Amino acid sequence: MKIAASGGSPNPGAMLDVESNDRGFVPPRIYLTGSFMQLNGTTPTEGTVIFSNNWSGDGSLGGLFVWKNSQWGRFGESVRTPTSYIKLIKNNDQIVYPGEQDVSFDQVSTRQQPIGDTPMWSQANPSTVFIWRKGWYFVSASCRMEYVFMNKPRYISIMHKRNQVTAVGFNNNGYGNVGNNVTLNTSTMIYCEENDEINLSCYTEDTATIFPSGLLTTQMSVTQLPTNLF
Incomplete structure (x- = not known):
């Protein structure tokens, strides 16, 4: 069927x-509130097109959208979904006690x-980074520990669903009354499913202090690896 004046x-x-x-074509006007919003209580059919008139905030939910791969994608930006990444920083000291416990963070550096x-x-x-989209993720972390004395080792490990994936440690083999500050670093790649959790864990055999000292030395970065480059 053709619709035309001529x-x-x-x-x-x-x-x-x-x-x-x-004249132009006017698609249905919808106030879109999120990437997974249903229409009339029903999951849209693949290829459904709407125009969202939600220009609040940064305006990212306004414009022409198409339903593809179980979510709304804005035209001009729907070829691929932006990858997820976050870098967390710890600025405050944290007392850690014998055994294993999570490092808590207090600032988002970038996301x-x-x-x-x-x-x-x-x-x-x-202390937890939540994964909402499955795929491969690169995870790196560092932690600055204060006063590591002789035969009082410190370890940090990257945890995935409470399972240790990679770890690094330090044991001061010097004099018993001399403590060294040390920054431990480790990194790994992890395949994550939706709703997985990633943590940075610390293990010590005596009471110790995570001591960032304002140097941005205690951090964790989680970056999703892209699957569609073009």
Whole structure:
């Protein structure tokens, strides 16, 4: 079928051919509130097109959208979903006791997530990065420990779903009354499923202090690796 002021035959490759020299096509107007919003209580059909008139905040939920791969993608930006990444910083000292415990963070240095995703980190869970999209992630972490005395080792490990993936440690083999400050570093790649959790864990055999000393030495970065480069 063809809709045109001048009439004529429709394009043979089109079910609906709309032609005009001075008018546009107006798609349904929807106030989109997130990337996974349903329409009329129902999951949209693949290829559904809407125009969202939600220009609040940074305006990222406004414009022409298409439903693809179980989410809304804005035209011009829907070829690939932005990768997720976050870098957390610890600025405050933390007392750690014998055994294993998580390192808590207090600042987001940088973060990027697809529109509508729940934040990967919050003050309510200061030691946990939540993964909302499955895929491969590169994780790196460092932790500055104060006064590591002789035969009082310190370890840090990257944890995935409470399982240790990689770890690094230090044991002062010097004099018993001399303590060294040490910054431990480790990194790894992890395949994550939705709702997985990543933590930085610390192990010590005596009471110790994580001592960032304002040097940005205690941090954790979690970066999703892209799967569609073009």
